[in-house]
Amino acid sequence: MPELPEVETVRQGLTQLVVGKTIAKVLVLWPKIIESPEVSAFSHNLVGQKINEISRRGKYLVFHLTDYDLVSHLRMEGKYEFFSEPSSELAAEEITGQLTVQELQDAFTKDELGGFPVTKHTHVLFFFTDGSQLQYHDVRKFGRMALLPKGTAGDYKGIARLGPEPTPEAFTLKEFKVGLLKSHKAIKPLLLDQHLVTGLGNIYVDEALWQAKIHPEQPANTLTDQEISRLRLAIIDVLKRAVAAGGTTIRTYLNALGEAGKFQLSLNVYSQTGKPCPRCGTPIEKIKVAQRGTHFCPTCQKLHQGNGRLVKKGAR
DNA sequence: AATACTACCTGCGTGC
DNA sequence: TGCACGCAGGTAGTAT
Numbered sequence: 001m002p003e004l005p006e007v008e009t010v011r012q013g014l015t016q017l018v019v020g021k022t023i024a025k026v027l028v029l030w031p032k033i034i035e036s037p038e039v040s041a042f043s044h045n046l047v048g049q050k051i052n053e054i055s056r057r058g059k060y061l062v063f064h065l066t067d068y069d070l071v072s073h074l075r076m077e078g079k080y081e082f083f084s085e086p087s088s089e090l091a092a093e094e095i096t097g098q099l100t101v102q103e104l105q106d107a108f109t110k111d112e113l114g115g116f117p118v119t120k121h122t123h124v125l126f127f128f129t130d131g132s133q134l135q136y137h138d139v140r141k142f143g144r145m146a147l148l149p150k151g152t153a154g155d156y157k158g159i160a161r162l163g164p165e166p167t168p169e170a171f172t173l174k175e176f177k178v179g180l181l182k183s184h185k186a187i188k189p190l191l192l193d194q195h196l197v198t199g200l201g202n203i204y205v206d207e208a209l210w211q212a213k214i215h216p217e218q219p220a221n222t223l224t225d226q227e228i229s230r231l232r233l234a235i236i237d238v239l240k241r242a243v244a245a246g247g248t249t250i251r252t253y254l255n256a257l258g259e260a261g262k263f264q265l266s267l268n269v270y271s272q273t274g275k276p277c278p279r280c281g282t283p284i285e286k287i288k289v290a291q292r293g294t295h296f297c298p299t300c301q302k303l304h305q306g307n308g309r310l311v312k313k314g315a316r
Numbered sequence: 317a318a319t320a321c322t323a324c325c326t327g328c329g330t331g332c
Numbered sequence: 333t334g335c336a337c338g339c340a341g342g343t344a345g346t347a348t
Contacts, residue, residue: 003341032324059342075342077326121326140325142342158343185319192342201341251328253341270341291321293339 002074004059004166004199005242006253006261010080011056013256014134017082021128022050023065027112030123033138035146042147046070046126058162058198062153069153071146072136078143080256083133086115139252162198166239171197177228180220187223188216189290191235199239203248203270206295208234210269210277215301216289224307241266269295 002010026043028034034042049065056062063070072078116125116133124136124145136143148156163179164170179196180187190196191205200208209216211234214227223231247253247261250271254260264271268278273286277297287294 006341073343075324076340138325139327140340142324144343183318189319194343203341248341251340 002059002078002247002253003201003204003242004056004239005204005245005263006247006255007059007061007074008056008243009247009255009261010074011054011061013259014061014080014082015054017256018126018128018132018134019051019054021130021132023047023126024129025125025127027125027127028123029118029125030138030141032141033123033136033143033145035144037147042145045147057153057159058165058194059201060153060156060159060162065150067150069148069150069156071148071153071156071159073144073158074138075140075142075144077140077252078136078138079254081135081137081258082256083116083135085131086133087117162194163196164198166197166199166236168236171232171236173229173232176232177225180223180228183220185220186217186289187214187220187231188292188294190220192290192292197235200235202292203250203267204235204238204242206270207268208238210295210297210301211238213300215303216287216294216296218303222304222306227307269297271295 023046026046028039028043031039036042037045045068046065049068051063051065053064054061055064059073061072061074063072113125114127114133116135118125118135119137121137121139122135123138123141126134128134136145146156153159164172164175176196180190183190188205188209191200191208192202206216208231212227212230214223214231242248242263245261245263245266246255246259248263248267249260250264269284272284273295274283276282277284277300280297280299282297282299284295285298287296
């Protein structure tokens with residue numbers, strides 16, 4: 001679920017909560033979350049590792065440990081939850097309430113859990129030497145973790161192919177323009193694939209396109225110079241404002257401290273179907289673009305013909 | 317190579 | 333009430 005602003009907010013919370021702590025034990029309850037190495041090595045290698053720093057690249061979190069980089073992607077529903085100490089009564093209640101006896105026996109014993117509450121959506125437990133615990137929760141189980149040699153997170157497949165961070169320095173107009181003009185794709189799915197710039201997801205791409213007054217289905221290579229320039233600034237601005245607001249909570253997102261974001265109060269189009277466009281009053285429409293729900297203003301964001309450059313057939 | 321579609325999962329709201 | 337279906341802050345793998 002989270003896009004860059006939510007991941008950055010999680011990173012800040014986690015930094016407060018677990019930097020400086022040393023891992024005493026790791027339990028993996030849903031093995032598919034661990035991409036590499038195999039689960040037994042993953043758990044074993046983490047014992048004794050200290051968390052020195054937590055950074056972010058695009059929507060990826062990187063835990064910098066004594067001897068490893070731990071890469072974590074939350075995908076749609078991943079969350080971290082921190083417990084400063086065990087609470088055995090709660091644990092017993094939640095276990096019996098949420099897990100079948102079969103599941104419980106298959107996965108672990110109550111003793112192993114050390115008195116921490118676990119639900120059927122709890123998939124990875126990091127026990128720290130000071131008695132606290134960090135849990136990874138994920139209702140849809142799409143999130144992934146990989147434990148890599150120290151200093152190699154940047155070579156990890158998903159991270160290596162990311163475009164620049166959405167800052168004025170890294171995300172240059174020149175490179176953005178070159179990338180856009182090479183693609184016939186609709187602008188929205190092109191921005192979602194993280195190659196030209198990283199960090200946008202379904203909420204912020206709709207917001208940025210609205211801010212730049214560009215139709216989500218406008219072919220990338222037909223954008224005018226003015227539109228490209230506006231779009232770049234809109235992307236940088238929207239993501240920056242959303243980080244400052246602690247992200248957007250529409251349905252389920254909470255940061256590592258269990259708090260909701262505030263950017264939903266500033267949304268202009270996402271989840272605003274039927275409400276008046278804040279610029280012109282036209283009701284916001286919802287359509288489907290590249291299988292994703294897409295919100296836009298049909299008056300402010302018009303599809304248009306080419307940009308004056310040579311346009312190949314098919315662009316409209 | 318570039319683009320499009322599907323799989324991966326679970327829960328929730330809607331309409332019959 | 334039950335059930336089928338569509339939808340959800342994402343990405344990777346597989347077709348075309």
